[in-house]
Amino acid sequence: xxxxxxxxxxxxxxxxxxxxxxxxxxxxxxxxxxxxxxxxxxxxxxxxxxxxxxxxxxxxxxxxxxxxxxxxxxxxxxxxxxxxxxxxxxxxxxxxxxxxxxxxxxxxxxxxxxxxxxxxxxxxxxxxxxxxxxxxxxxxxxxxxxxxxxxxxxxxxxxxxxxxxxxxxxxxxxxxxxxxxxxxxxxxxx
Amino acid sequence: xxxxxxxxxxxxxxxxxxxxxxxxxxxxxxxxxxxxxxxxxxxxxxxxxxxxxxxxxxxxxxxxxxxxxxxxxxxxxxxxxxxxxxxxxxxxxxxxxxxxxxxxxxxxxxxxxxxxxxxxxxxxxxxxxxxxxxxxxxxxxxxxxxxxxxxxxxxxxxxxxxxxxxxxxxxxxxxxxxxxxxxxxxx
Numbered sequence: 124x125x126x127x128x129x130x131x132x133x134x135x136x137x138x139x140x141x142x143x144x145x146x147x148x149x150x151x152x153x154x155x156x157x158x159x160x161x162x163x164x165x166x167x168x169x170x171x172x173x174x175x176x177x178x179x180x181x182x183x184x185x186x187x188x189x190x191x192x193x194x195x196x197x198x199x200x201x202x203x204x205x206x207x208x209x210x211x212x213x214x215x216x217x218x219x220x221x222x223x224x225x226x227x228x229x230x231x232x233x234x235x236x237x238x239x240x241x242x243x244x245x246x247x248x249x250x251x252x253x254x255x256x257x258x259x260x261x262x263x264x265x266x267x268x269x270x271x272x273x274x275x276x277x278x279x280x281x282x283x284x285x286x287x288x289x290x291x292x293x294x295x296x297x298x299x300x301x302x303x304x305x306x307x308x309x310x311x312x313x
Numbered sequence: 314x315x316x317x318x319x320x321x322x323x324x325x326x327x328x329x330x331x332x333x334x335x336x337x338x339x340x341x342x343x344x345x346x347x348x349x350x351x352x353x354x355x356x357x358x359x360x361x362x363x364x365x366x367x368x369x370x371x372x373x374x375x376x377x378x379x380x381x382x383x384x385x386x387x388x389x390x391x392x393x394x395x396x397x398x399x400x401x402x403x404x405x406x407x408x409x410x411x412x413x414x415x416x417x418x419x420x421x422x423x424x425x426x427x428x429x430x431x432x433x434x435x436x437x438x439x440x441x442x443x444x445x446x447x448x449x450x451x452x453x454x455x456x457x458x459x460x461x462x463x464x465x466x467x468x469x470x471x472x473x474x475x476x477x478x479x480x481x482x483x484x485x486x487x488x489x490x491x492x493x494x495x496x497x498x499x500x
Binding site: 162163165166167168169170171172173174175176177179180183184186187215295296297 | 427429435436480483
């Protein structure tokens with residue numbers, strides 16, 4: 124009787140651990156970045172833009188695109204996407220945001236699911252870092268950090284985005300002009 | 314003389330009635346639009362005006378809607394769906410509390426609305442908030458625009474095609490909807 128009770132207890136514990144593990148894993152696998160830590164910067168910035176376009180709105184927009192070549196290209200780009208989220212801050216002076224603000228975002232991108240893409244070149248001054256999240260089905264998310272002395276921008280696209288066509292989405296759906304030039308060859312670095 | 318006095322009194326009564334009815338619908342009513350107006354009034358210690366015709370006359374000429382459309386001007390909002398409240402010549406100074414105001418506005422608007430885009434300029438005290446809500450075959454869009462001395466709160470119904478068109482450039486969306494809703498019909 125005691126053995127049976129112990130076995131049931133062990134199984135229950137194991138099940139609980141598995142459920143907890145799956146839950147943590149599911150959360151860790153989400154390509155949506157937590158950007159709330161940046162919200163306080165709106166009080167210092169000369170210009171703040173915060174865009175949240177979810178899957179439903181993206182699909183709605185895609186359904187009204189026409190058959191012109193440029194519209195077809197954008198439609199194909201956004202069709203499978205699940206969300207576009209942008210936070211952008213412009214400051215009057217340098218040093219208005221801290222390294223810790225950026226590091227809080229980079230920490231999320233250090234998980235094994237994210238890969239930093241090297242070889243992305245921007246015409247703008249400062250650094251542009253591009254990260255891709257992949258799963259068994261391919262690319263599941265993208266993050267762009269644009270770090271300039273007086274400007275900080277985070278673009279987070281959820282879904283299978285085509286990195287080679289990222290520049291096509293600039294100036295669309297609230298995504299700012301990041302000056303990204305189409306990479307000749309994409310390399311990744313963990 | 315007596316006739317003109319009667320007309321004047323009648324006009325005054327009508328104006329007062331319109332003013333009271335608009336104020337009641339904006340401040341009370343328990344709706345999200347009214348809650349947003351109330352939140353602005355409480356935070357900035359301002360009062361909205363309910364004389365839309367006078368306010369409309371002072372609005373800048375609007376061309377954004379036409380530009381987005383790339384051609385002839387066309388109404389964005391569905392007929393009869395527009396609600397507007399103006400705040401004119403008042404002091405919108407957040408005294409460094411613009412982030413707190415943003416949070417309180419998001420709370421006031423309620424959970425049925427999703428924040429679509431928010432643009433803030435703490436230094437210039439300029440803010441635009443666009444919230445969106447699915448309403449069956451159409452969408453409710455709530456736009457709050459605050460500048461240093463003026464503010465406008467607009468709620469409209471948009472057809473999906475109109476919303477899709479505006480979503481391509483969400484940065485201009487607030488201005489396009491506000492301009493559209495505050496324009497005279499005879500344009």
